[in-house]
Each structure stands twice: as structure tokens, then as C-alpha cells.
Amino acid sequence: MNSSSTQKLDIQKVATSRVGEVDFNNLTFGNTFTDHMFECDYKDGIWQNATIKPYGPLTISPAAKVFHYGQAVFEGMKAFKDDEKRVWLFRPVENFNRINKSSVRMAIPEFPKDIFFEALTTLVKMDKEWIQTGLGNSLYIRPFVIATQVGVSASPSTEYKFMILMSPAQAYYTGDVRVEIAEHYSRSANGGVGAAKAAGNYGAQFFPTNLAREKGFQQVIWTDANEHKLLEEAGTMNVFFRVNDTLITAPVSDRILDGVTRKSVLALAERDNLTIEVRPVLVAEIVEAAKNGSLKEIFGAGTAAVISPVSAFSYKGTVYELEKQQDGFASRFKKELMDIQYNRSEDPFGWRFEVA
The missing domain is CATH 3.20.10.10 (D-amino Acid Aminotransferase, subunit A, domain 2)
Structure with missing residues (x-):
């Protein structure tokens, strides 16, 4: 499927970060999200409007196909901060390849590699203060795609939204x-x-x-x-x-x-x-x-x-x-x-x- 795109990344920063409000010693996995998120829409056969914006709710039609036919895929990846406060991802190309493989299986257009990595690295840099040092601390990163075309006919959507959310994390399971x-x-x-x-x-x-x-x-x-x-x-x-x-x-x-x-x-x-x-x-x-x-x-x-x-x-x-x-x-x-x-x-x- 067509994965062509526009290239410009629009960046909208928050006025004030919420990072100071977070108790990083008492995090519930996946419940707290960083200041910014990435959003990009697929319409008219092209990925467009690539935007980093303040984290917040979406406005979406109740007739969006994701709610009716389950066209949705996601990834899970992490960023880590070393003792010198340098920030690292772990094998991100694998996650990029897999979300596109998942997309193909669900009849979703593949996402362009250049926009994925530009958005991912820019987003992590912008919210790097949310990553704590120390073993076990990380920034959990959730790229995902949902079908957004309005209509309840049983057919693949022609419109999609690709997003990346990020959440500070500690251990997922504690103990055996x-x-x-x-x-x-x-x-x-x-x-x-x-x-x-x-x-x-x-x-x-x-x-x-x-x-x-x-x-x-x-x-x-x-x-x-x-x-x-x-x-x-x-x-x-x-x-x-x-x-x-x-x-x-x-x-x-x-x-x-x-x-x-x-x-x-x-x-x-x-x-x-x-x-x-x-x-x-x-x-x-x-x-x-x-x-x-x-x-x-x-x-x-x-x-x-x-x-x-x-x-x-x-x-x-x-x-x-x-x-x-x-x-x-x-x-x-x-x-x-x-x-x-x-x-x-x-x-x-x-x-x-x-x-x-």
C-alpha cells in the first residue's frame, strides 16, 4: 500500500511541563504520560500533517472504523538514560519493521521510515527529562495506528491516524x-x-x-x-x-x-x-x-x-x-x-x- 508522505514535522510545545508533578517512585505502568505526543494522518492516499503536540484527548467520530472492525496495531519500545544522562533506544528498527508488518496484515498502509524516526527521536529529546536514571527506570514508548474513516460498512478504512505516546516506567512485573x-x-x-x-x-x-x-x-x-x-x-x-x-x-x-x-x-x-x-x-x-x-x-x-x-x-x-x-x-x-x-x-x- 502507498506509504508516501509529506516531510515537514510541525512542533507545538507545551507552555509548562508537568514533569515536576510526577512521583517517579510510585508509577503505575502505562498510566502517566509525558508532555507531548506525535500524530500523523493518512488521507487521500498519503501520510500528512505530521505533528508533535501537547498530550491530550482526541476528537473522533463514534463511527470511526476502528471501533467497529478493530483495525488497530501497536508497538512497545523503551528509551533508557545512562549514568551520564545520555538517552538510548534499544533496537528501534526492529519495532519500526514490525509495526509495518502488523499494518500490512491488518490492511493498514505502511508508515514511512523517515517520518517515524524523525518523530520518535524529536519526541524523546523533547521529553527526555521524563526519563529517570537507574536500572529499572525507562520511558515506555507506544507507537500505534487506528482506522479513522467514518462509516460502518465492513471494509478497510481509507483513513488512519498514526500516533506515538510515551510513559515513564518502572518494573512491569514485581517478583516472579x-x-x-x-x-x-x-x-x-x-x-x-x-x-x-x-x-x-x-x-x-x-x-x-x-x-x-x-x-x-x-x-x-x-x-x-x-x-x-x-x-x-x-x-x-x-x-x-x-x-x-x-x-x-x-x-x-x-x-x-x-x-x-x-x-x-x-x-x-x-x-x-x-x-x-x-x-x-x-x-x-x-x-x-x-x-x-x-x-x-x-x-x-x-x-x-x-x-x-x-x-x-x-x-x-x-x-x-x-x-x-x-x-x-x-x-x-x-x-x-x-x-x-x-x-x-x-x-x-x-x-x-x-x-x-
Whole structure:
């Protein structure tokens, strides 16, 4: 689809920053937003009116197609401030490529790379005071696209709005995570939109996740839609298994999101000469590994959560507790990733992207 654009970025600054009103020691993830946001409209076959403006509400028709047919995709990325107050992004090209891949799957026009990076870097520079130093502190960045054409006919929209919001963040999950392996509900199916970061993927997860939470679990590890025999991904994260000293994860497919953190973990594991298996993972083999003691770790990997160790999982009503690993893969990868993100170590992969 046409992704041509106008080039000028209109910048409208706030009169007074709200940053001084924020208690950065008591943040709820995704509830507080910075002074500015980016907005760009697709009309008449072209992306236009690229604007950075004060954060605030939108005026949109109740007949906008996003409300009726769910044409909406998003990304999650972060900016980090090192001890010298330099600001870095982590693998932003991956996020740009993926939002366009998601857009194509949802019949949304791709967004131009030049405007994306100009808007992203300008926005982060303008609101860099919202980024706190120290491990665990970051600026969560949410690019997204919604269908804005007015009309309830069941057809793709001809108008869209691309936006970027930013929110200061601390840890997404505190402590280890308890998960339930899905036996009935599925996140996605063959030929579906599981590989896209489509808004509806997450909306459909909320009900089964609520059921799991009623039983004391924070997340669901999803299984394949056909037989519920294969482990795929966990809620907001890709999932890894450590059996003895082998790191195992499912391959990406049209059912599984190609996570940036997932790719980074695999690259770190390969660099560290660990044994890696990217292959279909059977529920039965992980249950058996938990029973015989060879299952050492399960952990999730994602932008918001970074690395989240799993302390227990449930399957068919039985809970399997995992012994906490003092020097496990999860803690190792989290440290290695964060050292790169916060400019505390060398970056042999070229993942860091300096903004300011």
C-alpha cells in the first residue's frame, strides 16, 4: 500500500511541563504520560500533517472504523538514560519493521521510515527529562495506528491516524510470575493474526487471563489452537524453558509474535555458547521435565517485562513449583540485556541507538 508522505514535522510545545508533578517512585505502568505526543494522518492516499503536540484527548467520530472492525496495531519500545544522562533506544528498527508488518496484515498502509524516526527521536529529546536514571527506570514508548474513516460498512478504512505516546516506567512485573497452561482457550490460530501486534489479540486474552487470575496466576501460557499440545507464548511475553542446561523456545510463526527481546535473548545465548533449541515445545515434555527435576527454569521475555522468571505453572489442576535459581539463565539474560540498554557494557551487536 502507498506509504508516501509529506516531510515537514510541525512542533507545538507545551507552555509548562508537568514533569515536576510526577512521583517517579510510585508509577503505575502505562498510566502517566509525558508532555507531548506525535500524530500523523493518512488521507487521500498519503501520510500528512505530521505533528508533535501537547498530550491530550482526541476528537473522533463514534463511527470511526476502528471501533467497529478493530483495525488497530501497536508497538512497545523503551528509551533508557545512562549514568551520564545520555538517552538510548534499544533496537528501534526492529519495532519500526514490525509495526509495518502488523499494518500490512491488518490492511493498514505502511508508515514511512523517515517520518517515524524523525518523530520518535524529536519526541524523546523533547521529553527526555521524563526519563529517570537507574536500572529499572525507562520511558515506555507506544507507537500505534487506528482506522479513522467514518462509516460502518465492513471494509478497510481509507483513513488512519498514526500516533506515538510515551510513559515513564518502572518494573512491569514485581517478583516472579505464576502461570497457567491453557487447555481450552487459544491466543491465535494458523493463518490468523498472532504474528501481528494487533489490538484485538490482547483484548481476546483478557477473559481467560482473568479466569487464571481468579486461581492465583498472573498469566497464561498459550497452547496451539488445534490440540493444545504445543506451548507457544505467555500473555504479554515470549516464553523460554531451561531443561538441564538447554535453552528451548518455540519458533515464530503466524501464531507467535516475533519478539524483539526474544531475538535478543537468543543472540545473547548464542554468543555465550549455550545449547539452544528453537523448535515446537510439547506440554507433555515440560510437565515430565518438571516431574523428574530436569526443568530448571521458565521465563518470559518482552519489552515491558524484559525478563520475568516463572515460579510455578499449573496444568490440568496440578501446580508445579520451580526451585528458584540463584544464578539462572533468567537473571543472567536480564543483566546482560539491561547492561546494554543502560550503556553499562559494550554493545557488540549494535543494538543501542543514541538519541540525546
